[in-house]
Amino acid sequence: MKNRLKFIGILFSISLFFISCDMKENTSKMSKNLNIEKYTGSSESEKSYLIYNNKNALLIDALRKSSEAKDILKTIKDKDLNLEYILVTHGHPDHFVGLGILKKEFPKVKIIVSNQGIKDEIIFWAKFMEKNGQFENESPMKLKSEKNKDGFDYHKEIKIFEGNILKLKNGGEFLISSNYSPSEADFISTVYSPDLNILFSSDLCYNKVHMWQAIDLNKIKNWKNHLISFKEKYNSKGIQVFPGHGEETDDTIFDINIKYMEDFQSLISQYKNKDKILEEMKSKYPEWKHGDFFLPPSIDFHLKNE
Numbered sequence: 001m002k003n004r005l006k007f008i009g010i011l012f013s014i015s016l017f018f019i020s021c022d023m024k025e026n027t028s029k030m031s032k033n034l035n036i037e038k039y040t041g042s043s044e045s046e047k048s049y050l051i052y053n054n055k056n057a058l059l060i061d062a063l064r065k066s067s068e069a070k071d072i073l074k075t076i077k078d079k080d081l082n083l084e085y086i087l088v089t090h091g092h093p094d095h096f097v098g099l100g101i102l103k104k105e106f107p108k109v110k111i112i113v114s115n116q117g118i119k120d121e122i123i124f125w126a127k128f129m130e131k132n133g134q135f136e137n138e139s140p141m142k143l144k145s146e147k148n149k150d151g152f153d154y155h156k157e158i159k160i161f162e163g164n165i166l167k168l169k170n171g172g173e174f175l176i177s178s179n180y181s182p183s184e185a186d187f188i189s190t191v192y193s194p195d196l197n198i199l200f201s202s203d204l205c206y207n208k209v210h211m212w213q214a215i216d217l218n219k220i221k222n223w224k225n226h227l228i229s230f231k232e233k234y235n236s237k238g239i240q241v242f243p244g245h246g247e248e249t250d251d252t253i254f255d256i257n258i259k260y261m262e263d264f265q266s267l268i269s270q271y272k273n274k275d276k277i278l279e280e281m282k283s284k285y286p287e288w289k290h291g292d293f294f295l296p297p298s299i300d301f302h303l304k305n306e
């Protein structure tokens with residue numbers, strides 16, 4: 001009987017422990033007052049993140065297709081949020097083509113980038129895509145012109161955000177970094193939320209998605225250095241990392257991504273044969289997605305250039 005009482009007592013204290021952990025978890029979330037919704041594009045597992053307090057929202061990146069950005073639009077409406085900002089982290093199409101439809105629906109949203117380089121790259125790709133017929137299903141992104149007065153006014157609508165602290169009305173602070181030498185993109189920015197202890201790394205991290213490597217060796221070196229600097233900067237902070245491609249993870253992704261780039265380079269110098277390298281990379285990284293999309297141009301680039 002005594003033993004049984006003791007056992008019940010232990011059970012009771014264990015459950016109290018878990019209940020109190022649970023409460024802490026809830027209250028910390030409540031005091032931070034921020035929530036996140038995640039969206040994934042179908043073509044490259046590219047990510048878009050909606051972060052919001054009880055009223056106002058920041059969207060980080062806007063996916064590759066208007067049809068997919070509609071899901072973001074729906075959440076904002078269903079939750080009756082005010083979309084205050086869209087931050088485009090860099091000028092690659094898989095991160096901005098959903099902008100137009102959001103802008104049409106929420107005309108007051110401030111579309112921001114960290115520097116002129118990102119804005120220029122967005123405009124470069126928009127012109128390229130329109131010229132090549134890739135905006136046929138993306139009419140909200142067609143460039144504004146004499147002929148198309150309803151088009152998207154890239155020069156006017158995309159603003160360069162001054163400073164590096166973005167604050168949402170009603171709470172939520174975000175630290176923006178954009179001081180990165182050319183790597184995955186020539187210009188890129190990342191967002192850290194101290195409230196959530198989350199790094200939105202944009203395309204400086206890919207999680208279980210084959211990494212874009214069709215860039216010169218110097219950019220690959222820079223990219224590795226950015227990851228090393230993350231390791232130092234966020235060392236033992238227990239951060240979560242929300243990448244530009246793939247699911248959220250922790251800070252082990254920095255080393256995983258460095259290793260991926262090293263494996264890729266060593267196979268390039270070892271084999272000089274496209275199919276062999278493709279096969280080897282796929283077998284080294286069997287769970288990683290979109291190999292057929294990202295790997296062939298990456299391999300071609302290095303076989304041609306070395």
Ligand SMILES: [Zn+2]
Nearest residue numbers: 092184185203
């Ligand atoms: Zn990118």
